[in-house]
Amino acid sequence: MVNKIAVFEKIIDEASKGVLKDCSPQTLFVPAKYILSLGGKRIRPLLTLMAMDLFSKNAEESLDAALAVEIFHNFSLVHDDLMDRADLRRGYPTVHKKWSDNSAILSGDALVIEAYKYIAKVPVGLLPEILELFSTTAMEICKGQQYDMDFERRFDVTEDEYLEMIRLKTAVLIGCALKIGGIIAGAPPRDADLLYQFGINMGLAFQLKDDLLDVYGIPETFGKKIGGDILCNKKTILLIRGLKNADNAQREELNRWLTATGYDPEEKIRSVKNIYDELNLKFVVENLIEKYYLASLDCLSSVNAPDNSKRDLINLSENLMYREK
């Protein structure tokens, strides 16, 4: 049996190479093509094709829309990395590190516009609906990034606020990718909405897993340093739950580390992780991930398509949940 995921991945990779090809000036488009060429998991465009595949034999017809989602995702990476002053992306220098801040700003802008050029290629009758979904999602992602930055300066972020932030910053684009595939396939609105909710729950679980891996990942397979979020006081689900579930002594110690300066990084990671361990947070967060994962499967199972056609989507989301990097 043909592995559809592998086939779709290949189609997406090939098509990605054509994005912004032969555009000048080089100073604008080489950085834009660089971020696209770094690859990554290509989950979002894959989800668009796979969602379409539930209802149609012509999944490739959603390729342009799938690329629009991927290009927009890459725009947000370039600008977010700049705002977060991140040095590395997918193991390579970020655009502003390799070129300059201005390069990251302007090539990011070019990527947003290119994303809209690709979304404009969907069948004309579907354009208004898809354009509306795409712009709403794009704006939500900006809001999510803003909340994320605002949270850096706050120590009273609630779990609900945090979940809303990751819904905006991460989950809606996954929902959008899936729903667009459904819309192009001609799926009934109810099914397209279920695909969206499948994506929202998957996106939440995905981001919570990210938070977990930062502390409990296996260093050899994780690919980046363990404890990065702890060192920069990132408001993750672990820190928020930790502060909430802690007893007075533990909370005091957590707060001491959050405001500490001039410490030994390894000691900070060890001490904070120690409190997380005492609070059994690995288990707590794994349960939360499971909750959203099961909710996502629930949505998918309600989609009116043959069960066997859903197997690839289930496999993909399972891989994301049980990934080690």
Next chain:
Amino acid sequence: MVNKIAVFEKIIDEASKGVLKDCSPQTLFVPAKYILSLGGKRIRPLLTLMAMDLFSKNAEESLDAALAVEIFHNFSLVHDDLMDRADLRRGYPTVHKKWSDNSAILSGDALVIEAYKYIAKVPVGLLPEILELFSTTAMEICKGQQYDMDFERRFDVTEDEYLEMIRLKTAVLIGCALKIGGIIAGAPPRDADLLYQFGINMGLAFQLKDDLLDVYGIPETFGKKIGGDILCNKKTILLIRGLKNADNAQREELNRWLTATGYDPEEKIRSVKNIYDELNLKFVVENLIEKYYLASLDCLSSVNAPDNSKRDLINLSENLMYREK
């Protein structure tokens, strides 16, 4: 007789106040609304309404598209000011000065997306054509900004390269604003294209006038310091023509000033202006402006609409050509 320009200006100003109203988080949208509230000349949305007015009694029906153009223009101001490290815009602190670099990046991004939300409101049958024009123009503006930045590090910019840069950075959005008005009014393609060319020529003349005012403006009415472009070695039409028309001694002196450090700013402005005067550049550039201005009027006169309906557009472009600030 009712002054249509004043009526349209009022409609645009009122409608601008509704853009991004009641959006949260404030940290994202207050900077975006700030730049929109600074006003400026609102030339672009005005041109959309006036172009539509040539063919239709319902110019207001192009208001959403007109606002899309204005919102996009404001996005480009926020990001360009950040990239150029400009402190002031329309006499007020720029977004990155008033808030932060990150604020300018992200609220700029939100403005691009908002612009697309407004362009999506055009009549659905016209959406594909207008979206295509809008995205092509948007990408050209990014290219123009990239060329402008690239030129900062070059001393061999030719006049053709310069004209192409200002066409991309400034003229195409003016052409786009006009053409969209024509398209929504249902103008024949030939007339819509003529409106676009009218805008391109007007935009070129407009930017050349900008270059001229920097050196030959009247300090009292110009509103900003005379000679700013000279001090930062900006590749303007005056510098490019100056280097081309100069004799060996003049070229040597210009090059000396271009590479000088630790000089008296007033002396640099005086000396460079002196060479421009010797080369009669005010006259030369005024002629060039006149050339593009006449070409723009030529395009407008070929548009198949009653002559008296064009009077307002001619007045507006005349005002832009003979403006002192």
